[in-house]
Structures are given as structure tokens and as C-alpha cells.
Amino acid sequence: MSIRFPQGFVWGAATAAYQIEGAVTEDGRGPSIWDEFCRHPGAVGRGDNGDIACDHYHRWPSDLDLLEELGVGAYRFSVAWSRIFPEGTGRVNPAGLDFYERLVDSLLERGITPMVTLYHWDLPQALQETGGWADRATAEKFADYSARVATRLGDRVESWITLNEPYCSAFVGYVEGRHAPGIVDEATAVQVLHHLLLGHGLATSAIRATGVPGKVGVTLNLTSPHPASSAPEDLAAYRRLDLYENRMFLDPVLGRGYPADAEEFYRGITDFGFVQPGDLDVIAAPMDFLGVNYYERHLVEADPANPRGWRRLPDPNPTISGIGVHPEGLGEVLDRVSEYTDLPLMITETGIALHDYVDPERRIHDQERIDFYDGHVRAAADAIARGVNLVGFFPWSFMDNFEWAWGYGHRFGLYYVDYATQERIPKDSASWYARVTRANGLE
Numbered sequence: 151m152s153i154r155f156p157q158g159f160v161w162g163a164a165t166a167a168y169q170i171e172g173a174v175t176e177d178g179r180g181p182s183i184w185d186e187f188c189r190h191p192g193a194v195g196r197g198d199n200g201d202i203a204c205d206h207y208h209r210w211p212s213d214l215d216l217l218e219e220l221g222v223g224a225y226r227f228s229v230a231w232s233r234i235f236p237e238g239t240g241r242v243n244p245a246g247l248d249f250y251e252r253l254v255d256s257l258l259e260r261g262i263t264p265m266v267t268l269y270h271w272d273l274p275q276a277l278q279e280t281g282g283w284a285d286r287a288t289a290e291k292f293a294d295y296s297a298r299v300a301t302r303l304g305d306r307v308e309s310w311i312t313l314n315e316p317y318c319s320a321f322v323g324y325v326e327g328r329h330a331p332g333i334v335d336e337a338t339a340v341q342v343l344h345h346l347l348l349g350h351g352l353a354t355s356a357i358r359a360t361g362v363p364g365k366v367g368v369t370l371n372l373t374s375p376h377p378a379s380s381a382p383e384d385l386a387a388y389r390r391l392d393l394y395e396n397r398m399f400l401d402p403v404l405g406r407g408y409p410a411d412a413e414e415f416y417r418g419i420t421d422f423g424f425v426q427p428g429d430l431d432v433i434a435a436p437m438d439f440l441g442v443n444y445y446e447r448h449l450v451e452a453d454p455a456n457p458r459g460w461r462r463l464p465d466p467n468p469t470i471s472g473i474g475v476h477p478e479g480l481g482e483v484l485d486r487v488s489e490y491t492d493l494p495l496m497i498t499e500t501g502i503a504l505h506d507y508v509d510p511e512r513r514i515h516d517q518e519r520i521d522f523y524d525g526h527v528r529a530a531a532d533a534i535a536r537g538v539n540l541v542g543f544f545p546w547s548f549m550d551n552f553e554w555a556w557g558y559g560h561r562f563g564l565y566y567v568d569y570a571t572q573e574r575i576p577k578d579s580a581s582w583y584a585r586v587t588r589a590n591g592l593e
């Protein structure tokens with residue numbers, strides 16, 4: 151059955167600075183927490199790091215040619231804070247702004263709308279050394295940096311995303327310790343979360359204060375959890391997990407403050423003493439859209455052995471990332487968010503990691519990825535038919551890249567990257583997606 155999307159629906163593709171750029175010491179870039187984290191033995195698979203990554207810093211013109219071939223209307227990329235402010239604050243590095251200006255101008259020449267993420271996890275290491283996001287001042291420095299970028303590029307950038315996935319920065323970085331800065335300290339994690347959200351609010355207002363016309367939003371990774379049964383313990387476990395994965399983020403940015411059950415959840419861990427009067431109003435700064443990254447739907451049951459009280463059931467059919475393929479979860483997340491807000495929603499990421507390989511005919515037959523996207527595009531279309539205000543879809547990712555703690559082993563791209571030669575090869579999914587963008591839907 152063919153499916154056509156509303157006119158003006160945005161088909162895009164997404165990347166992030168540290169995952170693709172490389173050139174980590176070039177043109178005055180300062181180190182970030184990921185440069186540092188990758189150097190810790192065992193932190194990243196096989197000891198991989200982003201020093202070279204996809205060498206996009208040098209190859210961006212030909213990469214933009216490939217984006218054009220995909221037929222996308224928009225490109226979501228991130229600015230590396232430490233290219234603009236090598237020490238995070240103070241001295242501006244003009245070469246950093248010049249790089250992103252060339253990128254933006256070249257996108258516009260190709261008719262591709264730039265969508266800029268200001269923070270995709272790469273805090274300048276100098277700021278980590280003064281406390282990182284646990285320090286309230288980092289939120290203000292983030293707003294200054296955001297305003298600086300907006301002042302330079304704001305006449306040409308249509309949308310700004312303040313933060314990418316604060317869940318990962320705060321909870322994967324400070325509870326699990328699997329991401330930079332690799333700390334395991336729950337009390338600090340909640341404080342970090344609060345300062346990230348404060349940074350989002352301050353940056354939103356700071357960008358607007360520059361007078362630029364662009365839209366401003368935030369990207370949250372939201373999950374679709376379900377209780378494994380209707381037993382009261384499973385329902386309670388589900389509610390706690392949903393608090394942790396979704397409501398701690400959605401509620402404050404959409405003006406509801408922290409959920410009432412957060413106090414009980416964090417009892418004995420933190421009393422939220424770091425929340426100052428007025429902070430929640432700052433965090434609730436009006437937005438123009440909400441970015442949703444969707445990867446996970448899971449069943450939750452009670453687990454008395456876990457102090458948090460929950461257990462996510464292993465997926466019966468996991469991909470190499472350990473998560474299942476559940477397009478229906480995308481619809482569930484979109485419906486849920488629509489109950490919170492009328493803001494336009496954008497799927498700023500969704501995607502699947504596979505062990506892609508180049509066959510003897512130099513083809514990459516990633517039918518599983520095509521099936522994945524087909525299902526998710528259909529789920530998006532169904533959501534729109536139910537009245538969800540969904541305006542865009544950005545596959546993760548434009549090309550294979552440095553996949554954080556997984557290193558280069560997890561390939562999410564529409565384009566295959568041969569890291570030894572930096573050759574890019576379109577996977578079958580790239581050809582498939584190019585047909586989707588041109589048809590504005592599925593034929």
C-alpha cells in the first residue's frame with residue numbers, strides 16, 4: 151500500500167560532531183569529555199576513539215553531495231562546543247565558527263535546511279575540570295555558547311536543538327558510567343540532569359534574545375515501557391521506570407515541573423536542594439517543536455533484588471544493540487507526547503545497528519534496515535492519521551560513525567563507511583530512503 155505524507159513533511163538525516171568529524175586537534179579545537187573518556191582503558195569497545203572518525207571535518211563537501219543524493223530536505227548535525235570555545239568559555243575560536251558557517255552555507259546552496267544541535271554530549275574538557283554539568287555555572291556557559299553560535303549562524307539556521315538526549319548525558323554518563331565522563335554517582339546524576347535542563351532553558355531564551363528567526367526545541371530520547379503484567383508490583387515497577395526514562399524530562403521541559411513521584415523515587419539519594427526558585431520557569435521556556443529520538447519499547451516487571459524495583463525484560467528478538475525492533479512503540483511514544491503538548495514533533499532520530507558488510511560486488515544488502523525504516527515510516531504515517539502533529543523524520547544515521555561506547559563496531563548508517571580508506575558506499579537502505587524522500591512517502 152502506498153503512503154503519502156503531508157506536503158512540507160521534512161525528510162532528513164542526522165549525525166553528531168564527535169561521531170563523524172575527527173580532526174580533534176585541528177584549527178584550535180579544544181578537547182572534550184569524549185576525547186578524554188576514550189583514553190580510559192576499557193571505556194570504549196576495542197579502544198576506539200573519535201580522533202579520525204569519518205574524517206568529515208575534511209570530507210564534508212563530498213559528504214554533502216551524498217546528502218543531496220539522498221534527497222533530504224534537512225540535515226541535523228551538531229556543533230562541537232570546544233571548536234567554538236576551546237576552553238568552554240572565554241576565548242572564542244573563530245576557525246570553529248568558520249567551519250560551521252561553510253557547512254551551513256553549502257547546505258543552503260544545495261537546498262538542504264540546516265538543523266543544528268548545540269550539545270550532542272561533547273562538553274569541553276576544561277569545563278569538566280571545573281565541575282562539568284554538576285556545576286550550575288556550566289548551564290550559563292552553555293547559554294553563552296549557544297547565543298554566540300546563533301549570532302553567527304542564526305540568519306541561516308532554521309531550527310536549533312539545545313540538547314540531545316539529556317537522559318544519556320545525565321544517567322548513562324553519571325549513573326551507569328558507560329558514557330563520558332564515566333562517573334557512577336546517582337546524587338550527582340540528578341544534579342547534572344537539573345543543570346542540563348536549566349542549560350536548555352537558558353539557551354532557549356539566549357538564542358531568542360539574539361533576535362534570530364529560527365525555531366528552538368530540545369531532543370529527548372523517549373521510550374515506550376509497558377508493565378509485564380497487571381500485578382500491582384509490575385505496575386509500580388513500570389511507573390518508576392517511566393519516571394526515570396521519560397517523565398523526568400518531559401514534565402519539566404513542558405512546564406509541569408518534576409513529577410510528584412520523583413521525590414519518593416530519589417528519597418535518601420537527593421533532596422533536590424540544587425533547584426533554585428525560578429529554575430522550573432526557566433526550564434519551561436516556550437519551545438517551537440519537540441525532537442523525539444525513539445529506539446526502545448520494553449516490558450517491565452518488578453524486581454525486588456534491584457533497589458530501583460524494576461527489571462526490563464530481555465527482548466526475544468534483539469538486534470546487536472540488545473534492543474528489539476518495535477515500530478508500534480514509535481506510535482505509542484508520539485501519542486503519549488501529544489497528550490502533553492500541541493507542539494510540532496520531529497523524529498530527530500531512529501535507526502538500527504547491523505553488522506553490515508560489503509559483498510564481493512561492493513554492495514551492502516541491508517534489507518533488515520529497510521524493513522526497520524519501512525515499519526517506522528508506516529508508524530509515523532499512522533500517527534499523523536490519528537492527528538499527531540508530526541512534521542519530520544530523521545534516520546540515524548546519515549553514515550556509519552563512532553558509536554560512543556560501542557566504537558566503530560555498530561553501524562547505523564544509510565551510507566557504509568570503510569574506515570581504512572574513508573570510502574562511503576550507499577547501502578541498499580540509502581537507495582530505498584532516496585525513493586522515500588522523493589516520493590514523500592512509500593510507493
Ligand code: FCB
Binds near residue numbers: 499
Ligand atoms: C542516540 C544518540 C546518537 C546515536 C544513537 C544510536 O542515543 O543520540 O548519537 O548514538 O543513539
